Amino acid sequence: xxxxxxxxxxxxxxxxxxxxxxxxxxxxxxxxxxxxxxxxxxxxxxxxxxxxxxxxxxxxxxxxxxxxxxxxxxxxxxxxxxxxxxxxxxxxxxxxxxxxxxxxxxxxxxxxxxxxxxxxxxxxxxxxxxxxxxxxxxxxxxxxxxxxxxxxxxxxxxxxxxxxxxxxxxxxxxxxxxxxxxxxxxxxxxxxxxxxxxxxxxxxxxxxxxxxxxxxxxxxxxxxxxxxxxxxxxxxxxxxxxxxxxxxxxxxxxxxxxxxxxxxxxxxxxxxxxxxxxxxxxxxxxxxxxxxxxxxxxxxxxxxxxxxxxxxxxxxxxxxxxxxxxxxxxxxxxxxxxxxxxxxxxxxxxxxxxxxxxxxxxxxxxxxxxxxxxxxxxxxxxxxxx
Amino acid sequence: xxxxxxxxxxxxxxxxxxxxxxxxxxxxxxxxxxxxxxxxxxxxxxxxxxxxxxxxxxxxxxxxxxxxxxxxxxxxxxxxxxxxxxxxxxxxxxxxxxxxxxxxxxxxxxxxxxxxxxxxxxxxxxxxxxxxxxxxxxxxxxxxxxxxxxxxxxxxxxxx
Numbered sequence: 001x002x003x004x005x006x007x008x009x010x011x012x013x014x015x016x017x018x019x020x021x022x023x024x025x026x027x028x029x030x031x032x033x034x035x036x037x038x039x040x041x042x043x044x045x046x047x048x049x050x051x052x053x054x055x056x057x058x059x060x061x062x063x064x065x066x067x068x069x070x071x072x073x074x075x076x077x078x079x080x081x082x083x084x085x086x087x088x089x090x091x092x093x094x095x096x097x098x099x100x101x102x103x104x105x106x107x108x109x110x111x112x113x114x115x116x117x118x119x120x121x122x123x124x125x126x127x128x129x130x131x132x133x134x135x136x137x138x139x140x141x142x143x144x145x146x147x148x149x150x151x152x153x154x155x156x157x158x159x160x161x162x163x164x165x166x167x168x169x170x171x172x173x174x175x176x177x178x179x180x181x182x183x184x185x186x187x188x189x190x191x192x193x194x195x196x197x198x199x200x201x202x203x204x205x206x207x208x209x210x211x212x213x214x215x216x217x218x219x220x221x222x223x224x225x226x227x228x229x230x231x232x233x234x235x236x237x238x239x240x241x242x243x244x245x246x247x248x249x250x251x252x253x254x255x256x257x258x259x260x261x262x263x264x265x266x267x268x269x270x271x272x273x274x275x276x277x278x279x280x281x282x283x284x285x286x287x288x289x290x291x292x293x294x295x296x297x298x299x300x301x302x303x304x305x306x307x308x309x310x311x312x313x314x315x316x317x318x319x320x321x322x323x324x325x326x327x328x329x330x331x332x333x334x335x336x337x338x339x340x341x342x343x344x345x346x347x348x349x350x351x352x353x354x355x356x357x358x359x360x361x362x363x364x365x366x367x368x369x370x371x372x373x374x375x376x377x378x379x380x381x382x383x384x385x386x
Numbered sequence: 387x388x389x390x391x392x393x394x395x396x397x398x399x400x401x402x403x404x405x406x407x408x409x410x411x412x413x414x415x416x417x418x419x420x421x422x423x424x425x426x427x428x429x430x431x432x433x434x435x436x437x438x439x440x441x442x443x444x445x446x447x448x449x450x451x452x453x454x455x456x457x458x459x460x461x462x463x464x465x466x467x468x469x470x471x472x473x474x475x476x477x478x479x480x481x482x483x484x485x486x487x488x489x490x491x492x493x494x495x496x497x498x499x500x501x502x503x504x505x506x507x508x509x510x511x512x513x514x515x516x517x518x519x520x521x522x523x524x525x526x527x528x529x530x531x532x533x534x535x536x537x538x539x540x541x542x543x544x545x546x
Contacts (some may be wrong), residue, residue, distance in 0.1 A: 117463055117483070163442050163460075165489045168482050170442055170460035252405040254489050256439045272520065282522070 016041060020049045022383040024059055025102070026206060029075030050076060057142070058083060058102075078102050082141025085382075086133050086184075087375025089368075090114070090126055091151040091191045092166065096368060097129045099136055100375040102144075102382070104202040106368065108136035119172045126174065127181055134182070145185040145378030148174060149194035149370055153236050159188040162236065187377040191215075191370060192239065193230050195328055196223035197380050198373035200230075204326050204361050211324040212316055213363075214241060216309055216331035216338075218284060220262045224320060241312050242266065261312045265305035267331060274301055288334055305331070306338035310345035317350055317358050324359040333365045392449075392496045396435045399447050399454065400492045409434045409514050413501060416525070418513050432497045434514045439490035444478070448507065449496045459487060465542055473539035477508050480531040481515060488518040508532045 016039070023038055024030055036046045053059040061074045084107065089096040093115070099108040110132050114125035130146055137143065152164040159175020178186045189197065196213035199205035205213075205225060213223045220242035224231045231238045242262035243255050250259025251269065263269050271287050277297055281287055290298040313325055325346075332339055339362045350356040396406060408421035410431040419425075427433055442459040455471060462479040465472055481487040495510055512528045 119460070165440055165442065168442055168459040168462070168487065170458055252407065252438065254438055254440045256404045256437045256492075258405045 016045065017049050017052070018383060020046060021053060021058065024053075024076050025078055025201075025383055028077045029062070031073040031075055033073065035076070084137055084141055084143045085375045085378035086130060086143060086146040087371045087373065087378070088126060088129055088133075088146070088148045089191070089370030089374055090122075090148055091370055095126065095129050096371045097133045098368060098371040098375055099133050099143075100372060100379075102379055104198065104372060104376060104379070106372065108133065109368065109371070110136065116167070119169055122167065122169060122172055123174060123177045127178060130178065130182060143184055144382050145187060146178065146182065147187045147189070147194070147374040147377030147379075148178075149189055149191040149374040149377070150174075151191050154188055154190045154193075155236055156187070156189050156193075156230075156232060159186060161188065185378070185381065187381055189230075189374070189377050190221075190223075190236075191373075192221040193223040193232075194373040194377055195369065196225055196326070197230060198369070198376040199326055199328075199363055200225055200228065201376045201380055201383070204324065204363050208324050210322050211326055212239070212320060212322040213326045213328060214309070214313060214316070215329040216266070216305075216327070217329040218268050219266045220309070220312070222316070224322070241316060244312055244315060246308060246311055261308060265308035265312075267305075270301045270305055274298065288330075291334055299335075302331070302335040302338060303341065306335070306341040307345075309338060310342040313342050313360065314345055314349060317346065317355055321355065322358065324361065326361055326363050328363045328365050328369075330365060332362050336362065392433050392435055392494070395449075395496075396494045399494060400437060400445070404437045406435055406437045407518075409436070409517060411510055411513065418517065420517070432495070432501070432510065434496070434510055435494045436514055436518065437492045438488060438518055439492065441490050443490045445492045446474070446511070447492075447494045448502075449494075450499060450502050459490070472542045473504060473508060473535045474511065476538040477512055477531055477535035478515075480534060481512065484523070486516055486519050486521040486523055488515055491515065491518060505532065505536060508535060 019039055020035055023035055032043065032046050032050055036043045050059060057079050059076050060079045061076050063072050063074055083102050084099050087098050087100060093113060095112045095114050097110045098106045100106055110129065112129045116122040116125050126148060134143065150161050150164055151166060153162040155162055161169065161172035161174055163170050174188050175186045192213065192215045195215060199213060205211050209228050211225050215221045222239035222241040224239045243260045245257055245259050246261055246264060247259030251263045252258055253260035253263035267284055271284055274281050274287055274297065281290060287298060291302060327339055343360045346358055346360055347356050350358060409418055410421060410427050410433055411418045412431050414430055444457045444459065446455040457475065459482060462475050462482055465475065478487055493511060493514060495507060497506065509532050512532055516523050516528060
């Protein structure tokens, strides 16, 4: 990935500031001396940046450090209170919104049912939820931005939803419209990539410069992080592991191909296969209930899906050779044995001894995860560029 | 003269790769069945070949009409009078509102000329799209959507 080249002193200052803020978040509590060591910046430069951050109430200091014989070093931490980001999970018609702090904790939350058929109606529905969430802060503190995660194809640079399949909407200029309405920067991202962004900031991706996040639920998707940045790709489809073809003559996928991972192992595919055995099971809720009850057919279906996802993970390791694979989504929560299957497959069949030790981890999944991940988009921008 | 083969026509129109599904619609019984290996249509059946896609774009080709009609699902509410296909847009809009419109597809309708009417095409398209989406929508509901779509088309033309 091409790195940006500093063009002027203003850019450099902004870059250093974001770097210092990021290091404070990752290593807090941390001293000014350690910051200077980690960044290779001079101590006066670090001190100047830290003073600015303290003045803006983004960072606070306290005496916690261990003394080496002299005065105890003053440690720096992020200000956890009254510094907010807003996140909205707009992946379905049931929107979930949160106001979160910079450490990824939920401060307020709100839900809304979005009724819309056109781009304008979708923007209006999201805008209304933004207003509700902003009102919940009661004008106290600072809101640093709004993050919105949506399903489908997104251009994160322009903030345009290129296509949201479940909504049947194309070319929604969400970022431009919301930034015209609210006085905050707005960040739009695909839902799985937003989940990876959360892990990058607060979860198992902290300090890991290269990892792959694989989501498995009704569908299967992925996101690739390289050099601490989400990789988007020329046509915004990096990480679409769900459409990795594993079987030339397999079941037909919604994309028009056969044998895609999603058509073999996504929960929608499991439901399709299960309904042949028992037509009474017609919804995902039914299928998941059967699994929880220990129904043999359901357990076997999830295990088989685990085998396919394992192959998908293996292929991903061979293609990208990531340091870590993170597994998130309802399928892993419902059937954690899938994670063991995947680990076993990697340990036994990856190409080299070193790649067999690729760190495969499951990350927690919950209903609010999408909204918190969306909020992380705004937090992420704060730590990367200011 | 070479024997007529809908699959060849389909591939010429939409390309040879991808998973093409074939649906046979029996005119008398109104039954739609998906083609299995070795199945050959009878004279009583019309054929719809289809390949799903997931970009919100629908392309239609009919044996009796030249050219391909392209419709984006996000523009269904815009009543464009494209060669008289207001009704098709209206029908798909009903399906979209009911949450049973698939994510996109390329459809080729092979219909015997003497039964090829707008109403019949709408019915075929609706039945196939529902099959693609895999939702249990009753035939009478589909028929009602088709009827409504035709009324909307007539209305739109009358007051255009």
